[in-house]
Amino acid sequence: MNSFGRIFRIHIFGESHGQGVGITLDGVPAGLPVTFMDFAEDLGRRRAGAKGTTPRKEADLPKLLTGVFNERATGAPLTILFENTNVRSKDYDKLREMPRPGHADFVASKKYAGYEDYRGGGHFSARLTTGIVAAGVIAKKLISPVHIEAKLTEAGGNPDIDAAIDKAMEEQNSIGGIIECRAQGLPIGLGEPFFDSMESLLAHMMFAIPAVKGIEFGSGFGAAKMKGSEHNDNILSMDGKTGTNHAGGINGGISNGNELVFRLAIKPTSSISLDQQTLNVKTGKVETLKVDGRHDLCVALRAPVIVEAATALVLADLMMLEQLTVRRIRE
Amino acid sequence: MNSFGRIFRIHIFGESHGQGVGITLDGVPAGLPVTFMDFAEDLGRRRAGAKGTTPRKEADLPKLLTGVFNERATGAPLTILFENTNVRSKDYDKLREMPRPGHADFVASKKYAGYEDYRGGGHFSARLTTGIVAAGVIAKKLISPVHIEAKLTEAGGNPDIDAAIDKAMEEQNSIGGIIECRAQGLPIGLGEPFFDSMESLLAHMMFAIPAVKGIEFGSGFGAAKMKGSEHNDNILSMDGKTGTNHAGGINGGISNGNELVFRLAIKPTSSISLDQQTLNVKTGKVETLKVDGRHDLCVALRAPVIVEAATALVLADLMMLEQLTVRRIRE
């Protein structure tokens, strides 16, 4: 489903090489200040340009199509459109015969019986995350003063990320990475039993981000090796602050007032310049594929702002459900 | 929200020390054979009894309250109730003052303003998973011949699980573990972009299971340290079979026809017999807590059947959405 959320809802659409990508937000409180310039910083962080990112550069100018009037949200659906401008579809035409390993090419052609827009990954492209980042800008306003920060803590297994990128460029290979996300200032009580635990909703959203293959909260996989006496976070004060934070700020699926901490495993970019052996669906034989196009060496480089946005979207919906953010702004 | 699923939907209810726990399934195809005996095996696997599990024993007899007639599903909501019989609530009365570290006691009392049923964790209790296992029995029938198997691969960091339990018993401490789940026979094409990727839905469901703190698909966190040339699974045949399976059977959020593989991190049981320091919410001071009651040393021991059930529930809904399982049984 291309929708997420219960009260603060988002609906995503678009393709990498079509007319554009965008997102519609339903449930934005009327009166929330929204201007074109609000989006610049976060979209800038997502945009390509730095070392290790794709040479395809999109201006990523958000078009506030609906739901904003006099620089305020109106309470009606807020649609943000990003028109595609820098499109080179010919790069992808020959890939029809040879689905790229690691990409959705093969499964998409099966699921959609060959009618999918295959250019640049179509609806599966990471370009769709532009909409997530834009929606996150709105969500961050709503959950203020909760502060979210995500960063890349290692790339290709190396905490020296600059060195890791240099090495990958040298090897013409791609690398994965670990994103760590932390949020301070969360109220106690977010998350809904039984199925909408904080972990459930955050994980649901995070696994929508292309290339995410794992998530852990607090001590996560490390907790599986711990003893109860080590893992339990002793509660020390009436506002729920604990001595340690092995739980990552969540007990029983509910935020406990401590820092929210989770980590994401990002796989290496599937597109690599090196030769790969894969199926030619026309001949039915395994052949050599060389992917041209323009790609990121490490998608994880651009992911932190997407992860922050995704986190903000989940928190905004949960806080609205808990009536901790308002349905209308009054000033 | 206490519901999950789009077409094949479940609604869970109940408390650990109330009258019972149960689940309602909406969307079970009319005509599906359902008898009391179908539930015996999986409920038996979840039930306590083995070394390292709680001494509290419940008969766990499923009462097929609605939706079954002449041993067939009718197409109407199918409600399964488990009455609580072996309840010793006095164990929990004194805990009101001292919320147990690692448990939902503190957050529940904040979220529900002190009105929650605090006995034995109330609605947060792992006893609720009885309903998940029962619903999973129905789901497994629907997705046949897809076969799911989950197992505990290590406990307390030790692959010799028997030894790990012995040590934990000796130390009177609890331990966590890793559950690995594999499913064979999945069709290509399950999972719905953008937000309902296979990983998103499975993770959403898995994090509803108490004590789960991490999930990874295929190589998971290992993938973050790999190069693209290592991680990409080369497609070798027209049915999508790949040489390696670093993706865990999912590309672009869609099942690719290979084995589904994921692992869960289970934290150590929060209840331990050892003394713990924690807040007394009445005095506002940190005091010594000793948890009595009856507990598992390693909840991960009983988790595999729950994980299988949870997986089956997600797959059943996705297969129904893809029209790969029928809305009605005709014979």
Next chain:
Amino acid sequence: MNSFGRIFRIHIFGESHGQGVGITLDGVPAGLPVTFMDFAEDLGRRRAGAKGTTPRKEADLPKLLTGVFNERATGAPLTILFENTNVRSKDYDKLREMPRPGHADFVASKKYAGYEDYRGGGHFSARLTTGIVAAGVIAKKLISPVHIEAKLTEAGGNPDIDAAIDKAMEEQNSIGGIIECRAQGLPIGLGEPFFDSMESLLAHMMFAIPAVKGIEFGSGFGAAKMKGSEHNDNILSMDGKTGTNHAGGINGGISNGNELVFRLAIKPTSSISLDQQTLNVKTGKVETLKVDGRHDLCVALRAPVIVEAATALVLADLMMLEQLTVRRIRE
């Protein structure tokens, strides 16, 4: 779908001649006082007994299965069960061959391929509305001081309802009726564009009540014959009060602060003692059917309390969405 609502959600289950009928409420604010006795009055109004109602009498004792602790809602799912006691299923066995005109027998057997519980209408029985009435008792508490009152304004086309019932009894025929429902004290602003207008949600819910075949708001069908200058309700005060109320309290799908007014058309009870010609599905021929069993002459007699409950359920969800009722009770 057997669920309704976004935040204040209900899930219904059960059959007329199975073990029972019930309802689960998700989203009841923790702390709301709920006792067994709260249900007596409204369930009494729904129960049979009066002239023109079915001789089948059920005690209708609500079993508060989950979600209530110390006579307060806990915030967890609140399940109310009504066990069936007065069941005479043999009345219905012979009807398998001859689906009753006006009933769901024929469509149910097609939709569920013959596996439906056909006894007494099964899941299609008006007995399911016991759960609606019980849930409505909770909803009425939540929306207080909004006051809802529904009444039967005519039966069989006659405003003298007592006379209409006498005549129907004499003729051994069934009759329909008109229910009018009014609610005072609604805040301005309930209803959500575009698809969740007040009228949309109320109509959705009302047409779930068996035998409802029409709904109109304010002047309704009369409005279709009016001129704009007659129909427009002039606004006279800052709190939105209008001179007339042709709109029935709703403009643009949003409550306008005036009295909510709508009317329902209830068809005559389908079960009648008179001979009817209908298909014998075994022989494929039209034959004479005589329905025995125990039936209402005029289901509309018992409908007002159901309509009130259904209205309260819609309003509770909308008020919760507008944050006009709380998620938690604090005292």
Next chain:
Amino acid sequence: MNSFGRIFRIHIFGESHGQGVGITLDGVPAGLPVTFMDFAEDLGRRRAGAKGTTPRKEADLPKLLTGVFNERATGAPLTILFENTNVRSKDYDKLREMPRPGHADFVASKKYAGYEDYRGGGHFSARLTTGIVAAGVIAKKLISPVHIEAKLTEAGGNPDIDAAIDKAMEEQNSIGGIIECRAQGLPIGLGEPFFDSMESLLAHMMFAIPAVKGIEFGSGFGAAKMKGSEHNDNILSMDGKTGTNHAGGINGGISNGNELVFRLAIKPTSSISLDQQTLNVKTGKVETLKVDGRHDLCVALRAPVIVEAATALVLADLMMLEQLTVRRIRE
């Protein structure tokens, strides 16, 4: 909520005098032929121009923004945008002080705290139905060969609609009307107990159309005056055909294989040129309002194609749920 549907879902957005209005469809089967020209006929029927309709004329050219590739649906969200071109917002500026009787002006300004886009009704404008008609074009393809036809059967209480319009023009007043909608070829079994009866879903959708104030199925309000022996439709053949069709093709909320018949009450256009007394929210006094702008004398004239589209949208979702239309087109 600005979304409707379970599998075949629509999300609507836009304002009357903003940049445009549009709709996103989620769940369109991949491979469905979709071209620009498909929309011409139905959009032409909705468009103004005829006697009694507004002089505001929009080209209503659908922009297929996403989800279509090589004139086929791709399976990804299909977004259709209609840019606003013929906008004269100054007409509406002075109305801020005097909310128009019958319109959403007053309730919108309360609900959205004055931040709503008030120009031309903003998100409440009937212009939004352009998206419904466009989505209906897609839905009609899906449900083929089911055939839907809606028509205006009376205007201002007069079956001679041409005469009724002439009289209204002469009186400078607006009039309402009755729309009757019929659909042939429906399979038996559409509609989902308990809450998603055919009537529930159709009514939900129809009341989202501005100006609809009543709906009745089959004999509807007439049924309330009938006896059971008159109203019951005797089943005459194995495919469920009945002698009469008082039920309008629906029993127990489920389609019964006969013609679907329902009628809608459309209120007179709220905008009239005649003087009206209403509140000036700035002065708090009742004053004389004269509405200029460009308006329909009888919105019901343009409603039939909207009603058909709305019907098709409901049927498409129900048929997809029943697996009676496919998730993918294969040719």
